[in-house]
Amino acid sequence: MNIIEYPDRELLAMDVADKLASDLENRLVQGDSASFAVPGGTTPGPIFDVLSSIRRLDWSRVTVMLTDERWVPEDHARSNTALVRARLLTDAAQMARFLPFYGEGAIGKTVPRLGEDVSPVLPISVLLLGMGDDMHTASLFPGAPGVHAALAPDAPVLNIVEPEDQPEQRVTLAAHVLNGALSKHLVIFGAAKREALERAQKLPPEQAPIRAVMQDLTVHWAE
Numbered sequence: 422m423n424i425i426e427y428p429d430r431e432l433l434a435m436d437v438a439d440k441l442a443s444d445l446e447n448r449l450v451q452g453d454s455a456s457f458a459v460p461g462g463t464t465p466g467p468i469f470d471v472l473s474s475i476r477r478l479d480w481s482r483v484t485v486m487l488t489d490e491r492w493v494p495e496d497h498a499r500s501n502t503a504l505v506r507a508r509l510l511t512d513a514a515q516m517a518r519f520l521p522f523y524g525e526g527a528i529g530k531t532v533p534r535l536g537e538d539v540s541p542v543l544p545i546s547v548l549l550l551g552m553g554d555d556m557h558t559a560s561l562f563p564g565a566p567g568v569h570a571a572l573a574p575d576a577p578v579l580n581i582v583e584p585e586d587q588p589e590q591r592v593t594l595a596a597h598v599l600n601g602a603l604s605k606h607l608v609i610f611g612a613a614k615r616e617a618l619e620r621a622q623k624l625p626p627e628q629a630p631i632r633a634v635m636q637d638l639t640v641h642w643a644e
């Protein structure tokens with residue numbers, strides 16, 4: 422794990438957006454297409470704002486997906502898809518293809534079908550992760566029903582997790598899918614998350630799911 426510290430969040434957003442675009446460009450030099458998995462939540466919006474206007478990247482060859490989704494329709498205030506559509510898939514980046522992790526119908530039937538669309542674009546070319554103070558990443562929440570299965574090496578691509586302290590069911594990429602990304606970045610802000618990341622290094626993934634994706638991870642931090 423390599424930690425880069427920034428003087429402020431604005432500089433972090435500009436630098437991380439540039440790094441992600443460069444990683445995607447490098448993948449496109451080696452192949453016809455690239456896949457890009459991004460988090461939802463409160464952290465990535467400013468990075469998306471910068472990234473969406475980067476024109477040197479051939480976005481038409483990029484498939485964007487989330488690391489995880491809250492099981493709510495796109496017009497819901499907590500939808501991660503809504504965030505991605507509003508802040509990332511605009512401007513130059515609107516040419517990218519998007520794979521949603523929410524669909525109509527029962528979650529148990531819909532999620533395996535959505536996972537079938539993800540398999541052909543694996544391994545993830547470039548991964549951006551967020552993390553909560555509780556050391557969850559994507560929707561791999563410590564001790565939540567479903568997380569044990571999602572951490573298993575043979576987990577399906579997409580998993581259902583039902584954290585008791587969250588208002589909705591979650592859909593998350595499996596830990597092995599996240600960990601298998603060719604380029605991996607984590608963005609965190611503030612002292613509490615920095616301390617949580619330090620703590621996570623001494624805990625098993627069931628208690629600190631971020632631990633499952635730490636190998637070759639570049640962490641970007643600002644106060």
Ligand SMILES: O=C1O[C@H](COP(=O)(O)O)[C@@H](O)[C@H](O)[C@H]1O
Nearest residue numbers: 460461462463464551552553559
């Ligand atoms: O619920 C979620 O939480 C994490 C962290 O979110 P943040 O608001 O603390 O940045 C996020 O990475 C994940 O995608 C999201 O669904």
